[in-house]
Amino acid sequence: MEPVHIIGAGLAGSEAAWQITRRGVPVVLHEMRPAVETFAHKSGDFAEMVCSNSFRSDDDVMNAVGQLHWEMRAAGGLIMEMAGRHRLPAGGALAVDREAFSAAVTQMLRAEPLVTIAPGEITQLPDTGNWIVATGPLTSDALAHAIRGVTGTEALAFFDAIAPIVHAETIDMSVAWEQSRYDKGETLAEQKAYINCPMTKDEYEGFIDALLAAEKTEFHEGETAGYFDGCLPIEVMAERGRETLRHGPMKPVGLTNAHKPQDKPYAVVQLRRDNALGTLYNIVGFQTKMKYGAQTQVFRMIPGLQNASFARLGGIHRNSFLNSPTLLDDRMRLRPRPNLRFAGQVTGVEGYVESAAMGLLAGRMAAAQALRRDLPPPPFTTAMGALVNHITGGAEAKTFQPMNVNFGLFPPLPEMRSGRRGRKDRYPAYTQRAKDDFSAWLATQ
Ligand SMILES: Cc1cc2nc3c(=O)[nH]c(=O)nc-3n(C[C@H](O)[C@H](O)[C@H](O)COP(=O)(O)OP(=O)(O)OC[C@H]3O[C@@H](n4cnc5c(N)ncnc54)[C@H](O)[C@@H]3O)c2cc1C
Numbered sequence: 001m002e003p004v005h006i007i008g009a010g011l012a013g014s015e016a017a018w019q020i021t022r023r024g025v026p027v028v029l030h031e032m033r034p035a036v037e038t039f040a041h042k043s044g045d046f047a048e049m050v051c052s053n054s055f056r057s058d059d060d061v062m063n064a065v066g067q068l069h070w071e072m073r074a075a076g077g078l079i080m081e082m083a084g085r086h087r088l089p090a091g092g093a094l095a096v097d098r099e100a101f102s103a104a105v106t107q108m109l110r111a112e113p114l115v116t117i118a119p120g121e122i123t124q125l126p127d128t129g130n131w132i133v134a135t136g137p138l139t140s141d142a143l144a145h146a147i148r149g150v151t152g153t154e155a156l157a158f159f160d161a162i163a164p165i166v167h168a169e170t171i172d173m174s175v176a177w178e179q180s181r182y183d184k185g186e187t188l189a190e191q192k193a194y195i196n197c198p199m200t201k202d203e204y205e206g207f208i209d210a211l212l213a214a215e216k217t218e219f220h221e222g223e224t225a226g227y228f229d230g231c232l233p234i235e236v237m238a239e240r241g242r243e244t245l246r247h248g249p250m251k252p253v254g255l256t257n258a259h260k261p262q263d264k265p266y267a268v269v270q271l272r273r274d275n276a277l278g279t280l281y282n283i284v285g286f287q288t289k290m291k292y293g294a295q296t297q298v299f300r301m302i303p304g305l306q307n308a309s310f311a312r313l314g315g316i317h318r319n320s321f322l323n324s325p326t327l328l329d330d331r332m333r334l335r336p337r338p339n340l341r342f343a344g345q346v347t348g349v350e351g352y353v354e355s356a357a358m359g360l361l362a363g364r365m366a367a368a369q370a371l372r373r374d375l376p377p378p379p380f381t382t383a384m385g386a387l388v389n390h391i392t393g394g395a396e397a398k399t400f401q402p403m404n405v406n407f408g409l410f411p412p413l414p415e416m417r418s419g420r421r422g423r424k425d426r427y428p429a430y431t432q433r434a435k436d437d438f439s440a441w442l443a444t445q
Contacts, residue, residue: 003028004366006132007143009046011079011352012344012359013134014105017225019363024369027100029109030119037213038138039220039318045107047079047356049099055083055094055353060431062423064405067240067431068383069094069356070439075364078108079356125150125340130370132362134343136355139320144364145153149325150337160350161287162401164299165280165311166271169410169418171195176271176304177258179406188366194272195281197304198257202364204246207267207301211238214294220318233288269302276394279409280311282401309420312350321348325397330377332362332392341366348391350402357384357405358391360383375445382438386410412436 004020006013009031019026034044041048057063060070086101109115123142125251148156178192185191237244250267257263271281300306323423324347332338343362344355368375378385386409416426
């Protein structure tokens with residue numbers, strides 16, 4: 001039988017390899033480390049955790065990432081199995097002994113007779129065969145160049161510039177209002193495409209002080225090559241002058257406060273819809289290197305966001321990722337070259353768990369193809385399905401930035417109470433529905 005080739009033995013590639021061999025299909029696993037290094041990896045082992053040693057919350061009732069753990073375990077995932085074996089005490093989080101964990105993943109794959117390890121960097125995209133590209137946020141330059149040759153230069157980003165994303169139901173609409181600047185747009189929906197949060201002069205000055213004082217993270221050494229001026233962090237804009245933001249992303253022009261039409265806001269923060277469901281909004285132009293704790297404090301100073309709950313916080317990192325909503329089909333194949341599947345962080349998901357989950361799915365889909373079957377994605381009521389649906393279609397392609405799994409990606413349950421208070425009933429209902437639907441999806445295979 002023709003093997004499936006996987007480029008990259010990170011979190012995604014390792015999980016994909018495992019899933020494929022469980023279905024009796026051979027794998028060739030291409031890995032460039034340790035011969036070719038990245039600025040973040042430290043070893044030649046597979047599935048190296050480059051920064052924190054945590055797979056985040058393991059709560060599969062009240063937390064979306066915990067639900068994703070549950071689904072990966074139900075699907076016999078290697079990453080979750082090895083994480084469980086090398087677990088460290090960390091409250092409700094799944095933290096691991098990182099070295100023991102990646103040594104164990106490496107050993108499992110090296111010991112698997114259906115896996116052939118092929119050391120070395122892949123620099124071209126193959127025209128034929130069944131391939132999975134799982135080269136991660138630090139995809140080597142030569143391969144990134146080859147990918148851009150097929151997708152176009154705009155379609156593979158080298159940095160993410162993530163503006164914070166807010167759960168729509170937690171925005172205080174008695175303070176904020178819907179309006180596009182100058183009411184632009186043909187339809188009413190377009191004229192109301194943005195949510196606006198007004199600031200007085202005092203609120204603006206207080207906000208700038210907090211931005212300047214907030215703790216920031218630094219770029220890693222070697223990370224900034226290719227970083228450009230077009231996605232400056234808001235705190236850097238504020239450092240360039242206290243008025244810079246008021247003339248940039250916070251300019252108050254073309255907007256009338258629907259609650260107080262006589263009051264001219266001194267500055268306005270705009271939020272734009274981030275998904276087709278309308279459950280998530282991003283804060284326009286607010287990419288930042290502030291530390292996560294500081295972000296929550298500073299952004300809750302914005303009138304209307306005082307109780308905001310964040311689906312993800314902002315960041316700027318070296319990160320190669322595709323514009324997947326335009327490039328990948330729902331089987332995770334590259335539309336212009338369907339012999340290539342993509343998996344992991346390079347598809348525009350964010351995080352160890354999400355990357356490994358996309359590896360699991362791509363692996364099962366590639367194995368199905370090798371066995372002349374077709375595997376549809378899990379329903380988007382599941383954590384895995386919600387995530388793959390987001391990257392391959394649900395997300396806004398124009399503003400696409402990497403995404404963590406979160407309940408905002410799940411289709412709402414109309415009968416459940418919305419808002420923060422409804423969570424204690426809503427979240428268990430989401431995760432129960434996800435478990436039922438994921439089990440049914442597994443049972444079809
Ligand atoms: C600096 C940094 C810190 C991060 N911190 C965290 C964190 O704390 N928590 C979190 O959840 N997520 C974090 N992430 C995000 C992300 O979850 C991880 O990067 C994760 O490892 C992604 O999994 P992956 O399998 O897609 O990529 P990787 O795990 O990076 O695996 C990709 C593999 O492909 C190999 N490769 C690349 N190009 C080629 C090529 N041309 N030929 C052959 N092999 C190749 C690489 O050597 C690597 O082994 C971080 C990312 C970065 C860059």
